[in-house]
Amino acid sequence: MHDRTANLLGAASLAVTDLLLGATSAAAATGPSGTAALVVLSKAPGLSATELGRRIGLTQSAATRMVDSLESRGLVERRTSIGKWVAVHPTEQGWRAARAVLTTREDRVAGLLTDLDDGERATLTTLLEKLLVAAYGENPDTFLLCRLCDRESCGDGATTHCPVGAADVEARAVEARAQGEQDGRA
Structure with a gap:
């Protein structure tokens, strides 16, 4: 009933999650969903808002609101693509934020591994x-x-x-x- 390993994994997972989400969100100056969106777009620019939302776990309406927020902050831009399809691309500021997120993520996690x-x-x-x-x-x-x-x-x-x-x-x-x-x- 009381599995110590499972308990330790749960506690460690939550601690690492809190550390990463706080640090990476601060690096991007946006929330966790916006942070994840910038990282995803840095590897796959030109996704639709719907596909971007699917890749980060948001509904279509929530993804649209998140893209609106990122766009208003100058981190992404919408570009008309094929037909009526609209692609989301990071701006130069968005590219810099995504790099800062990945650097921060690596630095914070690497810090946890120094004693190994x-x-x-x-x-x-x-x-x-x-x-x-x-x-x-x-x-x-x-x-x-x-x-x-x-x-x-x-x-x-x-x-x-x-x-x-x-x-x-x-x-x-x-x-x-x-x-x-x-x-x-x-």
Whole structure:
């Protein structure tokens, strides 16, 4: 009934979340959703407000209000794209804010790891990869899970890989195989 490891993970998760959200929101001078939107747009400029909202966990109406707020602060701009479709792009100020968010995020988290030796860091990396795969199993939305990720640190494919992306690729492969087997029986 009283799982100490689960309790410690919950407490650590909340402490890290509080630390990151406070620091990154301050770096962007916006709220957590606006902060995540700037990071997402820095890697995928030109999304619609609806798609941007989906990637950070907001409804269409909430995403539109958030984009309005970011636009009024000079962090993003709307550009007409194909037909009536409107794309959201970071402004130069928005690009700077996104870089500040990622730098702040890395600095704050790195500060928490300073007391770990190389072996402990390697063990923690392995455990965190497993936890992220389990989190993907609970919520299979790669964009939402990785909305504040520094994608370059986790996805070069040569020496590192994104465990969430790998779990997504595996899930899609399993789904495709099952569909192929079902089609073969039809």
